Amino acid sequence: MEGGVDYLADERKKAEFDVQQMKIVWAGSHHTFEISDRISKLVANDPAFSKDERTMLPRKELFKNTLRKASYAWKRINDLHLSEEEASQLRFYVDEPAFTDLHWGMFIPAIKGQGTDEQQKKWLPLAYKMQIIGCYAQTELGHGSNVQGLETTATFDPQTDEFVIHSPTLTSSKWWPGGLGKVSTHGVVYARLITDGQEHGIHGFIVQLRRLEDHRPLPGIIIGDIGMKFGNGAYNTMDNGVLRFDHVRIPRDQMLMRVSQVTRDGKVVQSDVPRQLVYGTMVYVRQTIVQDASCALSRAVCIATRYSAVRRQFGSHNGGPETQVIDYKTQQSRLFPLLASAYAFRFVGEWLKWLYTDVTQRLQANDFSTLPEAHACTAGLKSLTTSVTADGIEECRKLCGGHGYLCTSGLPELFAVYVPACTYEGDNIVLMLQVARILMKTVSQLGSGKLPVGTMAYMGRIEHLLQYRCNVQKAEDWLNPAIVLEAFEARAARMSVSCAKKLSKFANPEEGFAELSADLVEAVVAHCQLIVVSKFIEKLQQDIPGKGVKQQLKVLCGVYYLFLLHKHQGDFLATSCVTPKQASLANDQLRVLYSQVRPNAIALVDAFNYTDHFLGSILGRYDGNVYPKLYEAAWKDPLNDSVVPDGYHQYIRPLLKQQRSAKL
Numbered sequence: 001m002e003g004g005v006d007y008l009a010d011e012r013k014k015a016e017f018d019v020q021q022m023k024i025v026w027a028g029s030h031h032t033f034e035i036s037d038r039i040s041k042l043v044a045n046d047p048a049f050s051k052d053e054r055t056m057l058p059r060k061e062l063f064k065n066t067l068r069k070a071s072y073a074w075k076r077i078n079d080l081h082l083s084e085e086e087a088s089q090l091r092f093y094v095d096e097p098a099f100t101d102l103h104w105g106m107f108i109p110a111i112k113g114q115g116t117d118e119q120q121k122k123w124l125p126l127a128y129k130m131q132i133i134g135c136y137a138q139t140e141l142g143h144g145s146n147v148q149g150l151e152t153t154a155t156f157d158p159q160t161d162e163f164v165i166h167s168p169t170l171t172s173s174k175w176w177p178g179g180l181g182k183v184s185t186h187g188v189v190y191a192r193l194i195t196d197g198q199e200h201g202i203h204g205f206i207v208q209l210r211r212l213e214d215h216r217p218l219p220g221i222i223i224g225d226i227g228m229k230f231g232n233g234a235y236n237t238m239d240n241g242v243l244r245f246d247h248v249r250i251p252r253d254q255m256l257m258r259v260s261q262v263t264r265d266g267k268v269v270q271s272d273v274p275r276q277l278v279y280g281t282m283v284y285v286r287q288t289i290v291q292d293a294s295c296a297l298s299r300a301v302c303i304a305t306r307y308s309a310v311r312r313q314f315g316s317h318n319g320g321p322e323t324q325v326i327d328y329k330t331q332q333s334r335l336f337p338l339l340a341s342a343y344a345f346r347f348v349g350e351w352l353k354w355l356y357t358d359v360t361q362r363l364q365a366n367d368f369s370t371l372p373e374a375h376a377c378t379a380g381l382k383s384l385t386t387s388v389t390a391d392g393i394e395e396c397r398k399l400c401g402g403h404g405y406l407c408t409s410g411l412p413e414l415f416a417v418y419v420p421a422c423t424y425e426g427d428n429i430v431l432m433l434q435v436a437r438i439l440m441k442t443v444s445q446l447g448s449g450k451l452p453v454g455t456m457a458y459m460g461r462i463e464h465l466l467q468y469r470c471n472v473q474k475a476e477d478w479l480n481p482a483i484v485l486e487a488f489e490a491r492a493a494r495m496s497v498s499c500a501k502k503l504s505k506f507a508n509p510e511e512g513f514a515e516l517s518a519d520l521v522e523a524v525v526a527h528c529q530l531i532v533v534s535k536f537i538e539k540l541q542q543d544i545p546g547k548g549v550k551q552q553l554k555v556l557c558g559v560y561y562l563f564l565l566h567k568h569q570g571d572f573l574a575t576s577c578v579t580p581k582q583a584s585l586a587n588d589q590l591r592v593l594y595s596q597v598r599p600n601a602i603a604l605v606d607a608f609n610y611t612d613h614f615l616g617s618i619l620g621r622y623d624g625n626v627y628p629k630l631y632e633a634a635w636k637d638p639l640n641d642s643v644v645p646d647g648y649h650q651y652i653r654p655l656l657k658q659q660r661s662a663k664l
C-alpha cells in the first residue's frame, strides 16, 4: 500500500488465491513482473512524471509538458542504462501519448521490416540514439482505409538518381500521422511509385522533413498540427500532423527496398518477398494494440471494481451500513464480464505476440506461409478487443455513477485516449471485412483437399460441426471446456457457411460481399470470439502455480464464455447450436460464477499491480479513501481559486441587479 488506512482491507482478506502469484501470471513471467513492478514504481515516485493537472492544461502548455516528460524520460533511460524492455516499460508507465510512441512503435519497425540490410545499418543507429526522430506518414486527408488509393507520388528521376515526392492535390496531404505535426525530423512516407511513366503501387520512403540545425521544414515541405482532438488532455498530447510536398527530392536509396527495388536505370525489380510486406508494420502494431487492450480495460475495471466495493447505496438495516454496490447482481453482471474480458485479452495478446514472433522468424528465413494467418488474427483480434475495450471503459464510467463523470475518476480521459484505437491502425469494420474475405476463401476451399490451418483449422471438421448437437443437460455441464469449444466452433462455422451459401447466389461476388457485409462482420465476430475463448482454455491447460490461482482463472474463463453465450444467444439459437433450455442453463451457471468472483474481485484487480499514479483515479485508489480525496481535489480546480468567479462583475452582477430593479 502507498500509505494511510486501507479501506479495502476487509475485501482483500476475502481473497481465496495467492495474489502475488496471480500478479506473475498477469505480467507473463517473473522477469516481466519484476521489470514492470520496478519501473512503474520508479515513474510513480518521480514528481517529474506527475499527471495531476493534465486535463486542465491548455493545449500549448499540455504539449510542452509532454515534450518535457519525453525528454526527461529519455534522460532517465540513458542515465540508468535501461534495457530496451525497461525503456519501453518506462514509456508505458509515463502514460502520456507522445511522438516517441510512433518513433519507437512504427518508424523504427517500418525500417526494420521493409528496409534492406544496408538501409537498416544506415538509419537504425541514428533512430536508436534519437539523433533523428521519425513518424509513420501513410494516411492522407482523402484516404486512410484504402491504402491503394493514396495519392502522394514518388516519381523516379533517372537524370539525378532521385525520387521526387509530391502532393498533387489537397486530398493527398498527409493527415493524422502522430509526431509529425511538431516534432519529427523524418518520416516513412507512403507514396505511389512511378518510374518511366508507369505506376508500381504503394511503397515506403524515408524522407527528411525538418532541418536538424533549427527544426525548420525543408524546402518544398509544408507541415503542421491538425488541431484539437476529442477530450481534455487525452490524445491532445500528441501532435498528429498535416504534411504537403512540393516536388521534394530524395536520393534513390531512401526508398525502403526489401519488397521491391528500383535500379539505377529506373527498373522495378520485385524480390521474392510478398508485396503485402509493405503492410507489415501495421501487422506488428495491430498485435501490440491487442496487448494494450487488456491494459486499458483492466485499468478501467480496476477503478470500477474498487469503487464498487467502496460505494454504498440503499439496504441499511437498523442504522447499519448500506449495501456495497458491488453486491448488486446487476452491478456484477455488468462488471465481472469486463474483468473476465481483461484477463481473456491478456492471454490472447500473449499468444498473438508469440504468433507474431514466429511469423517474423519465418519471414527472415523467407518462409511466408503464415503471413495470411498473422494478418487475419491481428486484424480480427485488434478489431474485437479494441471495440470491447472502448465500450467497456464507458461501461465502467457508468458503473461509477455520477463520480465516474468527473475527470478525477480518470475514466473520461482514459476513454478519450483509448477510443481512437477503434479507428487507427485500421478501422475496425474495414479490418473485420478483411477477415471475412479470408474466412469466405477458406470455406470455398473446403473439400478441395486444402486443409485450413492455424485458427481456421476447426473449419476442417466442417461436416462434424454442421451436424453437431450440444449435449448439455444441466448447468454445470457448461463448465466442461470441450463442450464449450465445440459450441463456439459450431456457431462460428455455421455462420460462415451460411454467409458463403448466400454469397454463392450472387452472380457478381463483389456485389454479394457488399450486400452481405453486415452478416459477414457478425460471422467474423463469432470466429474471433472463438479464438479468444480457445486461447483462454489453452492457458488453463498450462501448469499455473500458486494457491487457488488456476481455480480463479477457470472461473473467469467461464464468466467470459458464458457471458458471450448469453449476449449472443441469438446466434447460438438461430444456428441451432444450443436449445433455448441449454441457453437458459448457461445463464444459470453464469450467475453461480458471478457469486464465486465476488469475494475475489478486489484481489483480482490488485493482481494487475497498477500504482495509483498509473491508474490516475481517485475512485480507483488502492486504499479506497475516495470521499476525502474527492472533496480535497475539488478545491484544487482552478475555478475555485477565487470565491467570486472572474466575470462576476461583467456578467452576473448586472443580471442580478436588473432582476432586482424589475421587481422593485
Ligand SMILES: CC/C=C\C/C=C\C/C=C\CCCC(=O)SCCNC(=O)CCNC(=O)[C@H](O)C(C)(C)COP(=O)(O)OP(=O)(O)OC[C@H]1O[C@@H](n2cnc3c(N)ncnc32)[C@H](O)[C@@H]1OP(=O)(O)O
Residues within 6 Å of the ligand: 101, 102, 104, 105, 106, 136, 138, 139, 144, 145, 146, 147, 148, 178, 276, 277, 279, 280, 282, 283, 285, 288, 371, 372, 375, 423, 424, 425, 426, 427, 430, 431, 434, 438
Ligand atoms: C509498440 C507500438 C507503439 C505505438 C503504436 C501504437 C499506437 C499508437 C497510436 C496510433 C498509431 C496509429 C498509426 C496508424 O493508424 S498508421 C495507418 C494505419 N492504416 C491502416 O491500418 C489502413 C487500413 N487499410 C489496410 O490495411 C488495407 O488497405 C486493406 C484494408 C487491408 C486493403 O488493402 P488492399 O491492398 O486493397 O488489399 P486487398 O486487395 O483487400 O488484399 C490484398 C491481399 O493482401 C492481403 N493483406 C491485406 N493486408 C495485409 C497485411 N497487413 N498483411 C498481410 N496481408 C495483407 C489480403 O488478405 C489479400 O490477400 P489475398 O491472398 O486475398 O490476395
Ligand SMILES: Cc1cc2nc3c(=O)[nH]c(=O)nc-3n(C[C@H](O)[C@H](O)[C@H](O)COP(=O)(O)OP(=O)(O)OC[C@H]3O[C@@H](n4cnc5c(N)ncnc54)[C@H](O)[C@@H]3O)c2cc1C
Residues within 6 Å of the ligand: 102, 136, 137, 138, 139, 142, 143, 144, 145, 146, 175, 176, 177, 178, 235, 240, 420, 423, 424, 425, 426, 427, 428, 429, 430, 433
Ligand atoms: C488518433 C489517431 C492517430 C493516427 N495516427 C496515424 C499515424 O500515425 N499514421 C498514419 O498514417 N495514420 C494515422 N491515423 C489514421 C488512421 O490510420 C485512419 O484514420 C484509419 O486507418 C481509418 O481510416 P479513415 O480515417 O480513412 O476512415 P474511413 O475509411 O474514411 O472510415 C469512415 C467510415 O467508413 C467506413 N468504411 C470505409 N471503408 C469501408 C468499406 N470498404 N466497407 C465498409 N465500410 C467502410 C468505416 O467503417 C467508417 O465507418 C491515425 C488516426 C487517429 C484517429
